[in-house]
Amino acid sequence: MEVTGFCNIKCKHCYNFWRGDWLDKDYSDNVHSSHMTLDTANKLFSEIKKHKIKSIVITGGEPLLNYKIVKHLLILAKENHINMSMNSNLTYINDQIARELKELGLRRILTSFMVHARKCTNW
Numbered sequence: 001m002e003v004t005g006f007c008n009i010k011c012k013h014c015y016n017f018w019r020g021d022w023l024d025k026d027y028s029d030n031v032h033s034s035h036m037t038l039d040t041a042n043k044l045f046s047e048i049k050k051h052k053i054k055s056i057v058i059t060g061g062e063p064l065l066n067y068k069i070v071k072h073l074l075i076l077a078k079e080n081h082i083n084m085s086m087n088s089n090l091t092y093i094n095d096q097i098a099r100e101l102k103e104l105g106l107r108r109i110l111t112s113f114m115v116h117a118r119k120c121t122n123w
């Protein structure tokens, strides 16, 4: 489930190739308009339950930019015994968020380590 189309990084290898444009402009409107809303999250989750899906990956963009929806989805998943994992660049992680994610049942995060030279990964 893509909870936002926006990311704070613009990796060369990113599948959302258009994302890089946003970082070069005033993107404040794009950030919010690309976030999944509570209404959309609830509708998607109803479909997930209806089709008896047992495992979901939260993706973006960078999911932690829409943390409210990440938490909401994790609560719904926990109530419905659905496994959740998340793909994140972890640039927004801190002790509190890590603790909350664990308490809400997230057990797997797919991330990557950036190389030391920004020019190698970014546009």
Ligand code: SF4
Binding pocket: 007, 008, 009, 010, 011, 013, 014, 015, 016, 019, 060, 061, 062, 088, 089
């Ligand atoms: S951190 Fe992930 S989502 Fe963001 S630009 Fe890089 S590959 Fe894409």
